Amino acid sequence: MRLFKYEKSKSVLVFLAVTLLILLWSNQSGSITLAPAISFMVLFGIPLYFMKPMPIFTSGGDRLARYLFVAACSFIFIFLIAPILIIVPLSFNVEPYFTFTTGMLNFEASAFSLRWYEDIVRNGMMAPDAVTGWWSDMWNNAQWIRSARNSFFIATIAAFIATTLGTIAALGLSRPEMPYRALITSLLISPMIVPLVITATGMFFFYSDIGLAKTYTGVILAHATLGIPFVIITVTATLSGFDRSLIKASQSLGAHGWMTFRRVIMPLIMPGMISGGLFAFITSLDEVVAVIFIADVEQRTIPRQMFSGIREQISPTILAVATILVLISIALLTVMELLRRRSERMRGLTPG
């Protein structure tokens, strides 16, 4: 009877029994189909998996409410994450479609291939099968590689500008004696709020007038502008927990301004600065509207290439690129999480 110690075990048994019944019933109706059983298992199994055992005195209504709540949450989480996971297997499709083939569903090896990943480096090359000079050909001519180089170049410089200026401004904003704080903060956050089309259009006209349109400088300036709000938000958040008496302590021990900044303030706000910089970096890496308006073919970035790829010829190469981008975001997210923990440890909060 140990099996029935938890309410959940009972539910699991009922669940399995019903699944079996459905299977038997669909067998009976002539054509053998797994569909009803699978949908039942997905619909009820997932919430059941996440249900926690409830006290014995819980009423039936409460149980039902709790169950519906867990079910709703499970499906919302699936809604959030499924679109990101689903492109990974699709990018290995041997066929040029955006959908799962029968072969893929049966896990046949022949249904999977790396051809779209190959296409990333080969598309646009002069001689994709040449032996000599393959690397330089790929580096200089392959479309996606060129876009990737542009993207990383632009994003690195834009993030650097945004982080430097943003951190200095955040240091000012977080001082208690800062005048017009609300006004200036709302100005500095506004690039995030103003619709991108408006920003990009304005920049297009203005940068055309001063000769910055269709140049790297123009795109970098635009991306630095769009990254600034994220730096301001993250760095001021770090500074809000900053103990200002540390500055006084350092000054009383004889350190002057720069020394205090370098040895006391900087190490403490470093995690915030890096995550702000990463935010600015990924904002630039992901930005496409400003690039559409301001950049020329020469400054084409990965998102710009994806945008025209989606509009003109839908090829699974886009899915392969998307999978690589997801991996990059996972890497950045991990770095952010590590930084957050480090910053919490340094500020004496309990680590997560």
Next chain:
Amino acid sequence: MSQETIAIEDSSSLKKRLANAMKIQRRRALLLTMPLVIFLIISFVIPIGQLLWNSVYNPTVSNVVPNFAIAIQQWDGQGLPSEEVFETFVSDLVVAKKNREIGKTVGNLATRINYALPGSRSLFTSTARKANKISAPYKEGLIALNKKWSNPQLWLSLQRNAKDFTPAFYMAALDLKYDDQGNVVQADKLYQIYMNNFFKTFKLSALITFICMLLAYPIAYVLSTLPLRQSNLLMILVLLPFWTSLLVRTTSWMAILGTRGVANEVLVYLGIIAEDGRIQMIYNQTGTIVAMVHILLPFMILPLYSVMKTINPTYMKAAVSMGAKPSYALRKVYWPLTIPGLAAGSLLVFILAIGYYITPALVGGADGTLISNLIAGHIQKSLNWSLGAALATILLGAVLILYWLYNKLVGVDNIKFG
């Protein structure tokens, strides 16, 4: 007695010195923000200011036919302008014909008047070709060339557009026009595209915000109540989409929602819909709504989560211990405490939604596009920059009002990510 005066003097000078010191401190703090403020003014504020300027600035007519632009202002609008006005017009046209400078050609003038009076484009270009052959009397000569020149509407429109600043683009953006008597009236039902598009944008954004609210509330609740280890794990499911490229997410929704996409395949496989009854879920409003809810959901979850995190769980326990049913306690205790977070998230999502461009452009089709797409169309395709600028200004006004509201209700320094 004398001691008291000294004390007063001392304290006042101390006050002064303190005020001075504070002033220096304030100036220093302000100075730190200055590099960024100047950077933003150059790279962001001036460009947008110039855009606003473009929406009222209308130099075409006075650029192409400068003397005529001055002369026509004397006309009272009754019948046809005088012979002198016609003469300056023809002589200006002869000069303009030779001009090749962008913005100052007859073609530009023709395009500009064509916005106001559709179908009048060729009138200008063909007349300009023969303008040097017209001799006095100019009025009769011009009308003999083309009978359309005897239409007072044309001259009224030229007079209106000869001014350097015009409300015409805002009128077009608000679906208004001048009638034959020169009064401002609503455009014909068929041409009322812009207001309809604004309404559609607001309606869809409100719907998206509402769906985000429904989906974010339970998620934020779960994240804020679970033990830290589990909630951190689940937080990844929220933050990963947040960090993933917008285009990646839009692409994957195309793979899911297409007629041959994953969602339709699953429904067909399960026998819920027939093979030939596949649902059109993309390139319409459904596609826009689903993809935008997915993209904007983290912006609702994160502010809600940070508010729910601060709610002490003992409040709910106290309510239940005093006899409230869980649902009643939820409604009367928990819900009111979460309203700040809900307001912050909704305003943020709504502000971001009304300005959205990329996702509607890719998955919206004809039906699911928003006002941003219309603006981009005017800037990139139809090249009616001034109308695009006027539409952009109206949208910007709406966003700034909401942003001001956000500042009032939430405070701009309360935006947080993770």
